[in-house]
Structure formats: structure tokens, C-alpha cells
Amino acid sequence: MKLNILATALIASIGLAGCASQTKYEEPGYAYGCPVGAEKITSKSSLIKAKVEMAGSVPNIDVVDLRCAQRAEQLRIDVDLKNTGNDVRRIAYKFRWMDKDGMRAWDDETWKPVLVYGNTIYTLTTQPPSQEATDFRVVVMDQDK
């Protein structure tokens, strides 16, 4: 009887451990590896909302993912843009850089024209221009108008 209870408890604990979600502890002020300051980020979509600015309407272009990682002690940022339409879309983008206090840490970047083919994903990749630039926003603008 005792053995049965023990075996059941063991199986249950293994089962629960398997189901448990892996918890990654992040540094304060970071979410999904990206610097977020004091903003409350609860999901990837809220991270994208906080980091992406659309300059006017940009039809058929969605930001589907945003990744940040430390590579050789430097922040690397990837932003996936998806063209949900069938036609080629021309857009432009730039990054805005802030320091840890939210102050502007770099001059305005140039708008970079990009061509996104229909139903494909284009990844914008960048690194901070200086050590002071620790936070960012990505701005996307339509170029087909």
C-alpha cells in the first residue's frame, strides 16, 4: 500500500516537472533580452508594441518578431518584418537610440530603403552605434506612397 502511494507520488512529481514551463530569469529592465527600462512587458507582442513605431500607415507590413541577444558583449537586434500581401512592398526604416536614462544617445539615423517581397519575411539587423546607446526604437515608414 505504502509502495503504491510512493510510486504514484513519484510519477505525479515527474509528470508535473515535465509540464512545468522553463523559467528564465532576466536582468531588471530587460524583457526577452531587450532593454525595456521601466516599461512593463508581459508578452512578445507587448515588447513589439513598445519598441516599434509606424510612421503613418504601412499596409501589409507586420512586425512578427523582435529578438535581442548579447554577442561579444554587444547588443544585437533582429526585427522580422512580414509582407502579408502578394505584391512587393517598399519601405524604409531607422533605429532611434537612447541611453539608460531614456535620453537621445545618437543622432538621427538615415532612413534605409528596403524591398520586401510578397508573403516573405525580411529581417532588419543592427547593433548599437556606441556604448552609451543601450535602448532603442525601430521606426518603419511606407515608401510606396
Add this chain to the structure above:
Amino acid sequence: MKQALCIRFAGAAMLCAAVVLSGCAEKTRYGDARGVETVTNQFGSTDLQVIAESMTRSMLNTPLVAGAERPIMTVQEVKNKTSEYIDTRSITDSIRVELQKSGRVRFAVDAAAMDQQIEELKRQQSDYYDAKKSAEIGKMVGAAYRIEGNITSIVKEAKNVKDVYYKFSLQLWNVQSGLLEWADEKEIRKTTS
């Protein structure tokens, strides 16, 4: 009666002319210096800015520059191998400014500015200057790395289409060992139809 009609007609004509002329008048406005410029398919400000930014970010990502020690560099020539006039000095100037602003690199005086540097050193050796506060001759620091590159283009034209392809290549060479430490290139295609 006739005279009054004439005066009215002349007045109306003048008003129309004024409206038309004001419509033709040139308007000058400030624009975004960092905006996408597509006036012609020749090498333009957006190309220069995109190349400078792309090259700088790529170079900043190399272990040599990303490390704690700030390497000393010098900028050499970027050869223009295209068929159009491009001020390549302007491109290297922009790259140098961005690298310097990053705080990870230092620049030694380059060949183009050497004459001015020597002139200033010589001037400070004259009797007009306090010898204790003057810059000494023989203390200049040489660059450990040199930056050089080239820009090429392929231009194709058909009936109503003109396609221009630019390729900008930049390299970072170790002056002492002659080793290539870093290289990257940026391609740009512009089509006018």
C-alpha cells in the same frame, strides 16, 4: 461705357495672370537630410549615408574594435571605379566621424592632412611660442591599422529602363603585419523606368 468695359476686362486679365504666375512660383522648403532621396538614379545622399552607416556598424562588431583597447587607425583612399563622379572622401569622412563618435576607435592623422600637421608642428617650434608648452617634434603616433576601399558600379540601359548597381568595399589592414583584419561590402541597386 466702352471704356469702363475695357478697364474691367483689363483688371480681370491682370487678376488671372497674377493667379497663374503665383501658381508657377518656386517654393523652397526644408527637407529631411536623412530622408530617402530618389531624384535620379545617380549616387546620392541616401547611398552615402547608408554605406557609411552599414560599414561602421559592421566594423564596430569585429572583435578588434569591440575590445577594450581602442585601436589607432588611419583612412586611406577609397578608389572610385564607377563611371560617375563620386566624392569618396565624403564617404570616408562620414565613416570616420561615426567610428570616432562610437568611442571605440582613435584616428591618426592621414596622408591628406599630413602637410597641415607638419606645418603646425613647425610653426610651434618658432620663437613666437613658449617652448615648454609647444608640441614636440617626433612624438606623433602612427596608426596600427589603415582603412582603404573602392566603389564600383555596373550600369545597364534598355529602352526605358536604367539599372545601376553599386558595390562599396572596405577593408581594414594591419599596417605592421600586412594582414587583412576586417572587410565588408555594401550593395545598392537602383532602377529607373
